[in-house]
Amino acid sequence: MHGIVDLSGLTVRFSESITAVDSFSLQLFEREFVSIVGPSGCGKTTVLNVLAGLIETYDGDAFIDGQRPIAGDSRVAYMLARDSLLPWRSALENASYGLEIRGIDETVRKERAAKLLSKVGLAGFEDAWPKTLSQGMRQRVALARTFCLESQLLLMDEPFGALDAQTKIQLEDLLLELWTTEARTVLFVTHDLSEAVALSDRVIVMSPRPGKILADVRVDLTRPRSVRQLQSDPKFLNLYGTIWKIFEQGVNNTAGCKS
Ligand SMILES: Nc1ncnc2c1ncn2[C@@H]1O[C@H](COP(=O)(O)OP(=O)(O)OP(=O)(O)O)[C@@H](O)[C@H]1O
Ligand SMILES: [Mg+2]
Numbered sequence: 001m002h003g004i005v006d007l008s009g010l011t012v013r014f015s016e017s018i019t020a021v022d023s024f025s026l027q028l029f030e031r032e033f034v035s036i037v038g039p040s041g042c043g044k045t046t047v048l049n050v051l052a053g054l055i056e057t058y059d060g061d062a063f064i065d066g067q068r069p070i071a072g073d074s075r076v077a078y079m080l081a082r083d084s085l086l087p088w089r090s091a092l093e094n095a096s097y098g099l100e101i102r103g104i105d106e107t108v109r110k111e112r113a114a115k116l117l118s119k120v121g122l123a124g125f126e127d128a129w130p131k132t133l134s135q136g137m138r139q140r141v142a143l144a145r146t147f148c149l150e151s152q153l154l155l156m157d158e159p160f161g162a163l164d165a166q167t168k169i170q171l172e173d174l175l176l177e178l179w180t181t182e183a184r185t186v187l188f189v190t191h192d193l194s195e196a197v198a199l200s201d202r203v204i205v206m207s208p209r210p211g212k213i214l215a216d217v218r219v220d221l222t223r224p225r226s227v228r229q230l231q232s233d234p235k236f237l238n239l240y241g242t243i244w245k246i247f248e249q250g251v252n253n254t255a256g257c258k259s
Contacts, residue, residue: 002066003027004153004185005051009060012046020046022210023060028185030152033176035188035196037243038206039251044189046211048155051187052078064153074102077151081158085130085138091117092126095144102149109148116144119181120174136167143171147178156188160195172199172227180224193247197239198227205243207250214250217243 005028012021021043028034036044049055050062053071062069064076077098085094096113104112117126120140130138139159146154159175160168172195179186190196196203197219205215219239221230230236 002063003029004032004065005187006061006063006066007047007050008062010047010050010062011059012043012050012055012057013059019210021050021058022212024211024213025060026204026213026216028153028187030185031183032202033179033186033188033200034202034204035190035200036204036206037190037193037196037247038211039208039247040191042206042209043211044206045157048078048157048187048189051153051155052076074149075151076153076155077146077149078155079142079146079157079159081161085141087130089130090126091122091128091130091133091141094130094141095148098145098149113144113148116148117141119147119178120144136163136171139163139171140174143175143178147182147184152185154184154186156186158190159188161191168195169227169231175199176223176225176227193243194231194240197221197236197243198225198230203243205246205250207253215243215246217246 005026007024007026010021010024011019013019024047036047038044046055050058051064051069053069053073064073086097089097092110092113095117096109099109099112114126117123120143122137122140160171163171176199188199200219203217203219204213206212207214221236
């Protein structure tokens with residue numbers, strides 16, 4: 001049985017001396033939420049870039065739903081670390097931008113974008129320019145745009161990295177709600193172990209570069225979850241502690257490695 005994502009022995013070398021990802025194997029099944037954590041430079045973004053079809057030279061195998069990744073694949077939506085809203089487009093026009101690129105009819109895309117903006121708490125802000133929105137509101141628009149696409153697989157690279165702790169928790173809860181109601185499969189990259197545990201079904205811990213998988217930890221916290229309430233849940237804190245230990249051992253064991 002193949003997964004939505006099938007990576008097998010993925011190895012990405014950028015030069016003789018830089019191996020970014022080493023023998024990385026991962027399967028994701030429909031409607032799973034899986035996070036990858038690991039120290040800076042360990043190859044997290046590289047893995048997402050392979051799946052987005054942006055890196056085509058690698059060893060091993062990469063498949064999305066049984067096919068090789070290609071750039072612009074409508075089954076895949078990619079949400080980046082910083083919001084990448086177009087400053088000359090309103091919130092609604094930004095939210096519907098991906099649909100426009102995919103050639104969807106204007107009435108349909110506006111309707112869908114308005115619905116998603118409302119779901120992320122921005123009803124009434126359809127005509128607002130990005131510069132008039134707070135950072136958290138801008139990321140809400142970016143979330144709306146990502147979910148507007150109706151892609152089965154969402155690749156998310158530290159989408160809440162630039163937000164303050166309170167706003168981050170709000171948007172994490174919002175993401176879980178959208179993920180549940182819109183039925184997507186998510187591969188989520190973050191530095192933040194707490195965020196990874198709170199959101200995910202599984203947390204993949206990577207070693208420092210060259211990034212290998214140190215552990216694939218199942219998060220057996222019940223759903224639906226409230227990220228806010230989890231912060232004081234003993235089971236959550238316990239899992240966080242376990243993953244933190246693996247993460248730290250990985251960093252200590254490979255201290256001094258170059259490639
Ligand atoms: N296009 C490229 N050319 C050369 N080296 C690259 C390229 N992209 C990434 N690298 C190198 O590959 C390694 C992994 O980079 P990557 O961006 O995947 O790390 P990361 O885990 O996402 O880090 P961060 O947490 O800081 O975002 C790094 O050492 C980086 O310098
Ligand atoms: Mg990165």
